[in-house]
Structure formats: C-alpha cells, structure tokens
Amino acid sequence: MENKSLNKNLHSAKNAKKDEFYTQLPDIERELRHYKDHFKGKTVFCNCDDPRVSNFFNYFALNFEPLGLKKLITTCYKSQNADLFSTNDSESAVYLEYYGDKNDNKVPDPEEIGIKKLSGDGDFRSKESIKLLKQADIVVTNPPFSLFREYVAQLMEYDKKFVIIGHQNSITYKEIFKLIKENKIWLGYGFKRNCAHFINSHYVDYASDADHKEGMIRVSGIVWFTNLDIQKRHEDLILFKKYTPEEYPKYDNYDAINVDKTKEIPMDYDGAMGVPITFLDKYNPEQFEILGQMVTTTIDDFNFGYPYVNGKKIYARILIRNKRI
Secondary structure, eight states: OHHHHHHHHHHHHHHHTOOOOBOOHHHHHHHHGGGGGGOTTOEEEETTOOTTTOHHHHHHHHTHHHHTOSEEEEEEOSOOSSOTTOOSOSSOOEEEEEOOOSSSSSSOOGGGSOEEEOSSOOOTTSHHHHHHHHHOSEEEEOOOGGGHHHHHHHHHHTTOEEEEEEEGGGGGSHHHHHHHHTTSOEEOSOOGGGEEEEEOSSSOOOOOTTTOOTTEEEEESEEEEEOSOOGGGGOOOOOOBOOOTTTSOBOSSSSSEEOSSGGGOBTTOOSOEEEOGGGGGGOOTTTEEEEEEEOSSOBOSSBBOSOEETTEEOOOEEEEEETTO
C-alpha cells in the first residue's frame, strides 16, 4: 500500500514537474570517487543545480584543486532564493563559473564565486544553457526525472561525457535502452541498497522507521548513468551454475531461456537468456552481449513483448548472450 501511494505521488510529480530531488553529499562522494581520474583538466557543468544549495556544486567546489579541474559551471532554473524548497517563481535564473581557489585558503569564498543572472529561465534546453553546455567536458547532476529522455538525448546530441542520476525504470525506455544496447551508456556504482534519500518538500516522508530521515523522501530503484569508463565495467561476473532445461525453461513467445536471478546465469549456455533488469549492474560488455528486452506489450527492434513461461506472465527481462562460449 505504501509503495502504491509513493508511485502515485511520483506520477503526480511528473505531471506537476516537481522534480526537485536534491542529492545528499555523501551519495555524491561515494559515487564520484570512482571517476577522479576523468576530471583532471576538465570543465564540469552541473546544469540543474542552484550553486547556493546544490551538493553537486559543494562537491566540485571543495574538491576543485584535488581533482585538478579547469572550470566549474552551474546553472539554476528560475529561483534565486537561497531556499531549498523554492517555487521557481522569481524573474530570472542564475549561473556561475568557478575557476578555483584564488586566495589559497582552500575554501570557495563568495568573492570567488560570481553569481550571474541569465536572461531566460535557466532550463537546460534554453539557448543560454546550451551555450554553456558546449563549453563543458563532463556533465554531473541529478536531472528532472520527468524529462530524463530529453535530457539524455541532449547530452548525446552534443557528445558530452556525463555522470547523472536516474530511475531504474528509465532503463526500459526505448530511447535509453537503445543507447545501453549500443554501449553508449551504462550504470555507475550505484546507491546503497539501490535506494536514495532525496531532500524534497513535495512529498510526505515515505521512508521506513529504520531509514527515516527528517525532510527526505526515500526512493527505490535509483541508479547512476554514465558514459565514462569505470573499473566495474571490466569485471567478469563469476558464473557457477550449469544449464538444465528443467531449471531454465524457455519463453512461450521468444527463443530464450528464463533466468530468475543474475547470479544464476548458467556458465555453459550459449543461446539467448532472459535476465532481470538488475543484471545491468553487473554487465561487462566483454563477457556478455545485449540482444534486446522483454518489457512491454509493444514490439519493436529491441523489445519483444512481455515474457511468458507456460502461459504465465513474468517480470521484465533483458535478453543477453554469453560471448565467452
């Protein structure tokens, strides 16, 4: 019942575009420590972040010199109020360009952080934001969930490297899955237990007692998406089970066997296999090939309809093949 209420509220947020999910600094630090070598000499753009409240800005400003950054750019949509729960109703958006510590006190001081006004609303699709995007080497932020397809499409159009947050469900979007299949996007290291606590004023707190954090919403299925090379992408998934037709039945509607758990992928099967979406967290393109997905009733070049076994519909699956056999 609680999950249904959460999903209903998240759907309402999409309609209202209340996508102000502010990411915690420890979650940012935990992920970005794996990418440090990529940032040296680079311009980083956080284009969904008010620099006065964004933890993405805090992370890069405080680590500007250790990371060896060239420049940090951040833009904020509309609101100029230093209020985390703004209503986006002020006259203009703001941006900044930070070039690092000038007075050698190792702290980003106000005089070093020049806040400037944008003539428009600061939307990532605006001409002003795109002009700033063109200057950037790497984009790092938590984009609006409701505009995720469009946001990623822009990054691909301008050939940008990125580390961004999204929902696991977006893996199944036709546009996103195509990029995953073509090895143009993959998953980062992820959040603890695949859940994130976001600071957000638009929802009541749905976190369990064990997870309860004041003023936050707990959202399951949150992942990092990137196109920067990381070590986990080259680590083999250790396989130990052997194929039997009894344990791995074939689908009624596609010539592939069903695998219920990623860790149970058979080591000796050379045909198509349907695995849970969470497989992508362990995906090594040198070990496996992605063939398609079975996620909706709509059938296209990469989606072959919901999977059925003996007339029973099962959970969505990604179709893979072991390249090592």
